[in-house]
Amino acid sequence: AFSASAMVILSAFFVAALCRWALAVEYDPPDCSERADGHYGGNCLSKFHTCRAGHVITSHCPHGLYFDRRNKRCDYPSTIDGCHHLKNELEAPDFDxxxxxxxxxxxxxxxxxxxxxxxxxxxxxxxACPNYTVFDEEGHVNMQQLYICVHFPFTGMRFDR
Structure with a gap:
């Protein structure tokens, strides 16, 4: 028979392994060969995947935003069910x-x-500007990144607006 402390340790290892497995599943790109075009990913993650014509494209949300599985877009953690625990670096800027x-x-x-x-x-x-756009202080507008920056830190497809 196992002691109570051995059962607690065994349970902790099982839970840790289960959590690692769950995170790995959410990070794995989907098989897009038979999926509808669209955005897929785990809730509250900064990484998501887009299926287009049977191919997968891995993308990242802008800094401070996380993927909202239900709405299929990047958003503030305070607006995503189950993500309220995440720190939102965008909501408290260091700006005077x-x-x-x-x-x-x-x-x-x-x-x-x-x-x-x-x-x-x-x-x-x-x-945050709409995905794959950058802020232009001169005109106070969000510009398409393609025309402003050659090397942009995001990859992937643009979201529907």
Whole structure:
């Protein structure tokens, strides 16, 4: 017979192995040969997969955003069921809006960034551009990355808008 402590240790190893297996399954690309075109991935992960014409493309959400399996898009963790525990680096920017007019601003020391800051009544909040676009401070718009940056840190297909 096993002692109580041996059972606890055995249970802990089983749970750890099960968790590692579950994460590995969610990270594995799907077999797209018989799947409908679309986005697939595990909830609350920064990585997701897109099936297009039987082929798989692995992509990553913009920094601070995570894949929402139900809505099939990258979003803030606070808006995704079951992801509230994740830290959202975009919701609390290190940006000083004191003395600045209300409106959008580039993050300091960034070029071709997919995120930007909105100052409203001297309070900063960070926003993400639509996937595969970057913020253009000159025109205060989200520009298609293809025309702004040659080397962009994201890969994959654009989401439906």
């Amino acid at each position: 809006c004191d003395g600045l007019r209300n409106g959008p601003y580039s993050l300091p020391n960034t070029i071709c960034s997919p995120t930007y800051v909105i100052c409203h009544n001297e309070v900063a909040s960070t926003r």
